[in-house]
Amino acid sequence: MSRRTAIVVGAGVGGLTAAMKLAHEGWRVELHEKLDVPGGRCGRIEGDGFRFDLGPTIMLMPFVFERTFASVGRKLSDYLQLVRCDPNYQVTFRDGATLTLTTELTKMREELERLEPGSFERYLRFLAKGRERHDVSLEHFVGKHFDSVAEFLTPSNLPRIFTVGAHRKLFGQVAQAFKDPRLQQVMSFQTMYLGVSPFEAPAVFSLLPYTELAVGVWYPMGGMGAIPRALEKVCREEGVTFHYNSEVKQIVVENGRAVGVALPDGRVSKADVVVCNADYPWAYKHLIDPKVSAKPELEKKRYTSSGYMLYLGVKRRYDELKHHNMFFGADFKGSFGDIFERLQVPEDPSFYVNAPAHTDPSMAPPGKDALYVLVPVPHQAPHLDWKIEGPKVRAKVFQRLAELGMPDLERDVEFERVITPDDWASSLNLERGSNFGLAQNMFQIGPFRPKVWDEKIQDLYFCGASCQPGTGVPTVMISADLAVQKINERSPAPHGARVGVKGLAAEGPTP
Ligand SMILES: Cc1cc2nc3c(=O)[nH]c(=O)nc-3n(C[C@H](O)[C@H](O)[C@H](O)COP(=O)(O)OP(=O)(O)OC[C@H]3O[C@@H](n4cnc5c(N)ncnc54)[C@H](O)[C@@H]3O)c2cc1C
Known part of the structure; x- marks a missing residue:
């Protein structure tokens, strides 16, 4: 009996995890990714000897990563070297007080x-x-x-x-x-x-x-971007075929079943199941013919915030910073009202600075620092022009850091990249440039969140941040696990496949 085939759309952590698990269970898996590298939001930016994580920098729940690798017969430590960050992070308040959060009681x-x-x-x-x-x-x-x-x-x-x-x-x-x-x-x-x-x-x-x-709070050496690379390695060992620079144009549906995907060159690649890791609200709007299935209700859902990002390669080490640093603005409650209700950039924004070279010398040339700045801002809105807002936010970040004893920081910058909500939307196909996808408020969690399978289109599955159970790197691994479990339930494993690989859910809660 021939092997059954799966197409995965997107090489984010969710897509890679699903591809790896399916291939391990005997499916022939083909993965199409829009970009030329794996990772999606968990990607990397590199230049002039500096390396930055694109999005996630905080690794929580390392046991989920261990179990994910174990579920395909691998040891996490053969692929990733994890170290624990201590202190967890340093917080600086608007009144100048600081607080160091540590695991030491x-x-x-x-x-x-x-x-x-x-x-x-x-x-x-x-x-x-x-x-x-x-x-x-x-x-x-x-x-x-x-x-x-x-x-x-x-x-x-x-x-x-x-x-x-x-x-x-x-x-x-x-x-x-x-x-x-x-x-x-x-x-x-x-x-x-x-x-x-x-x-x-x-x-x-x-x-x-x-x-x-x-x-x-854990850190994989090489940064969070090392995680998708490790997953990609296992995928290749399991025989997954990768197609980078391959943006899927449509999920092809015939007689109520997903039968494949339309590719940029006009070809249709066919498979028994399609697993979509492109973020759910964007995917539903752009990859599925609305005559086949539409979800207008997604327009009314709450979306998460976005991020204005600075990736700064600086010519000296900033010992004033820890690996993880939070800087709170003046009006904590008001700033959330700005970001989530009024959709405006807070006057005095809080922000986060990541300085991973303090733990991992591979992130910056010797004696230099790779600083990642994340300023939480609203998702895209018609009245927000990032060509105007961006430079204002950038200036506020440098001004605040100057007030806190880093007056030369801007002058020390020798490499800089900026990412705005518009860039998040266009480069990664994120609806409204929303960093984390659909919000996880009370009415958008559990059964109120999109399922990992489609109710109308057979053989179509989803995994990733906007699906159950939710956003975050370990959580999207669980989402991929749920999708693979569902596939096994609804499309039994092929003859001769290795079945019975335990899902993450079966493993229990504690580390
Ligand atoms: C700024 C920021 C900070 C974050 N911080 C943390 C953190 O510290 N810790 C944490 O755990 N999580 C964090 N997160 C959340 C975490 O990054 C995400 O929840 C997770 O990486 C999402 O993975 P995913 O697989 O669902 O989707 P994605 O990473 O979005 O992957 C989807 C992939 O699909 C591709 N794609 C889209 N459309 C198509 C198409 N048509 N054809 C082919 N490919 C397509 C995209 O290019 C992308 O590679 C952060 C996110 C951001 C943006």
């Missing part, structure tokens, strides 16, 4: 008590709740696919929904635990890792500060 006690006496005890309780939410959500929600609301709201799940706090807003809970506004900021801003305001995010995301403390 005695140091953490000193840091928290310095800003709010008595806060350490409450921090421990906050973490305990975060742990409970982490374990329950990973075991019962994140690793599972919900085909319907009824499957989500079962009698056994209802108490769990209350336990994880999916029905409450995160910031309110944080404000109950900490009185000092600076600690409230530090314990809630992590929802921006998902591009969602802490004032809108469900309380379940208090699992993020817990994960940072208990499991740690």
Whole structure:
């Protein structure tokens, strides 16, 4: 019996993970990627001896990566060298105060008590709740696919929904635990890792500060961009065929089934199943004939924020910076209102600076620094012209860093790249240039989020940030795992294939 065939659209972390797993299970897999390199948002920028991660810089939940590699019979450590960042990061507030977040509890006690006496005890309780939410959500929600609301709201799940706090807003809970506004900021801003305001995010995301403390913030040597390269290596070992610079123009549907993809040269490549990793809202709008299936409701959904990015190669090492640095602007709450409600750039923006060469010398020439600046900004909007907004934001970043003792930074820049929401939209096919895809607010998680399979078009599957379970590098690996599980369920594995490879969901919640 001949091997069954799959086409994967997109070499983001989701697409690579799906391709790797399918190939390992015996499918003949062909992958088409628009760009000339793997990784998508988890890609790299390189120039003049400097190397930067394009998007993600924070590696959480390393056990998901280990399990993903183990699911195809590989050891993660044979492909990636992970190191733990300590301290996790340094935060600078608008009043000039700083706070270093570390996994060392005695140091953490000193840091928290310095800003709010008595806060350490409450921090421990906050973490305990975060742990409970982490374990329950990973075991019962994140690793599972919900085909319907009824499957989500079962009698056994209802108490769990209350336990994880999916029905409450995160910031309110944080404000109950900490009185000092600076600690409230530090314990809630992590929802921006998902591009969602802490004032809108469900309380379940208090699992993020817990994960940072208990499991740690990790870094793969070579940067996050090393992850897709490692996945690509395994894919090639498993026989996946790669086609770069190959932007799929349409998912071809015949008699209600996805039968292949239309390629830029006009050819149609056929397969038994199509797995689409291009971001779901964009893909639905541009790759599927609306006469076959349309999802106008996607226009009304909430989208995550975008990022104005600076990638700066500078001619000296900036010891004032740690590997991860957060700089908060003056009006924490107002800035989220600007970004998410008013769709305007905050007057005094908060931003993040990544300086990976402080951990990994391969990221910059000796004695120099590779600095990545991410300023959270609204997704594309007709009134936002990035040719005007961009230089204003850039100037504010350099001004703030100058005030904090780095007055020569702008002069020290010898390599610079800028990415705006418009670039995110056009280069990676992200709807509205939204960095993290569909938002993960209460009504866009679980069964309310797009499924990894299509209800109307048979043999069409999806994986990635805007699908279940959600955005983030480890989460899109889980999404790919769910898609492959669904394929196996609905299109049984080919004769002679290696079946029974355990999915991530089956492995349980804890590291
Ligand atoms: C600035 C930024 C910071 C982030 N920080 C973090 C972080 O610190 N930690 C974390 O875990 N996550 C972070 N994330 C989120 C994380 O990067 C994403 O959730 C994840 O990488 C998305 O992977 P994906 O496979 O869903 O999609 P993508 O990475 O978008 O991959 C999709 C691929 O499909 C390709 N494609 C699109 N259309 C077509 C087509 N028609 N034909 C062929 N190919 C096509 C694209 O070129 C792309 O390569 C960050 C994201 C950004 C943008």
